[in-house]
Amino acid sequence: MACTPRWPSARHGLPPRRADSSVSPVQSARHPLAQRVGHFCGKVICTVTAYLHCLSHTPLLGHVDPEPAILAEVDGVIAAARERIAAFDPELVFLFSPDHYNGFFYDIMPPFCIGTQAHAIGDFGTAAGDLSVPQELAEDCVAAVLADDVDVAISYTMQVDHGFAQPLEFLLGGLDCKPVIPVFINGVAVPMPSFRRARRLGEAVGRYARSLDKRVLFLASGGLSHQPPVPELANANAHLRERLTGGGYHLPPDEREARTQRVIHAAHRFVQDQNSLHPLNPQWDQGFMATLASGRLEELDGLANAELSALAGKSTHEVKTWMAAFAALSVYGNYQTSHHYYRPIPEWIAGYASMSGQPLDVPPQTAWPSYPSPTQETPR
Ligand SMILES: O=C(O)CCC(=O)/C=C/C=C(\O)C(=O)O
Numbered sequence: 001m002a003c004t005p006r007w008p009s010a011r012h013g014l015p016p017r018r019a020d021s022s023v024s025p026v027q028s029a030r031h032p033l034a035q036r037v038g039h040f041c042g043k044v045i046c047t048v049t050a051y052l053h054c055l056s057h058t059p060l061l062g063h064v065d066p067e068p069a070i071l072a073e074v075d076g077v078i079a080a081a082r083e084r085i086a087a088f089d090p091e092l093v094f095l096f097s098p099d100h101y102n103g104f105f106y107d108i109m110p111p112f113c114i115g116t117q118a119h120a121i122g123d124f125g126t127a128a129g130d131l132s133v134p135q136e137l138a139e140d141c142v143a144a145v146l147a148d149d150v151d152v153a154i155s156y157t158m159q160v161d162h163g164f165a166q167p168l169e170f171l172l173g174g175l176d177c178k179p180v181i182p183v184f185i186n187g188v189a190v191p192m193p194s195f196r197r198a199r200r201l202g203e204a205v206g207r208y209a210r211s212l213d214k215r216v217l218f219l220a221s222g223g224l225s226h227q228p229p230v231p232e233l234a235n236a237n238a239h240l241r242e243r244l245t246g247g248g249y250h251l252p253p254d255e256r257e258a259r260t261q262r263v264i265h266a267a268h269r270f271v272q273d274q275n276s277l278h279p280l281n282p283q284w285d286q287g288f289m290a291t292l293a294s295g296r297l298e299e300l301d302g303l304a305n306a307e308l309s310a311l312a313g314k315s316t317h318e319v320k321t322w323m324a325a326f327a328a329l330s331v332y333g334n335y336q337t338s339h340h341y342y343r344p345i346p347e348w349i350a351g352y353a354s355m356s357g358q359p360l361d362v363p364p365q366t367a368w369p370s371y372p373s374p375t376q377e378t379p380r
């Protein structure tokens, strides 16, 4: 697979905001971030061994979109994040993502699962194909996390959807452009893990990552506040129940199309009437980002799942991927966040957000463009 980004501009015929898809190690040596974070790590000096980026995903991109100016704004946010990641040049990626009944069903629904191999199905027009999973490292990661007292499942045939595919496409240029360990966190199928458990998982993954002596990128996919029409077992009819309990691994094309159209239709309706689904909650979203930025991750330990659903919508549990990624970063010491972006986007039925983070001993990236931000750069 060519590692050319299929980010929003590419899918909408807009010119890329930055020509960073061609950033090479040599070019990125002149890159401001490269100078700061030590792109030549291992050759000259290594100052940063971990970087984090958290990004909402949306299956509605390219199907129901906001006005061009907003689309271009998001495009720029993603392009800039991709450029920073290219400058960091990760040797290994840990991607925390949920699933939407495409790879994980109620035949056996783990709260957490690490894949040693993974295949993306290509739903909603996202990329299909195999991820580049380093099998032995993924196996070691599972063993390390279990030894660290966090129970995690293992899959040798993980099937993933847009939740995993979109950040890999947008931030890394494709499904198989970097070695990636996929970490599934159940964010839609009740009963779900708590914030506290997601934090513990992230810390365990972070401790394993830190033991590797590699430049590691932690990615999180999903959120923030939203409640798109994702099926629920509690009110499923017999056919849907059969699908949700394990009959959905290989959906017939007509059912796949019906699911896609159902979400598109719901988005059109939500744009007209934001009470047609659970309303977005920008206040909660921005508070959540500020809490992660503050480093006080334990503050969310006590937020019950039912309470989060009531506050911000039933799919908001996807933000536990953000919690896990930040917890992993916290293992590297105090951190600082940057490039906060937040905008409620009804067309995508989402409080759409993006945020980067890195260990605190690296000078802040003051030369970088900023975007509308709910919080300022916040040293922990
Ligand atoms: O209709 C279905 O069965 C699945 C719908 C679906 O996949 C929706 C996904 C929505 C998101 O991923 C999101 O907004 O985060």
Ligand SMILES: [Fe+2]
Pocket: 057, 098, 100, 163, 222, 223, 315, 318
């Ligand atoms: Fe999602």
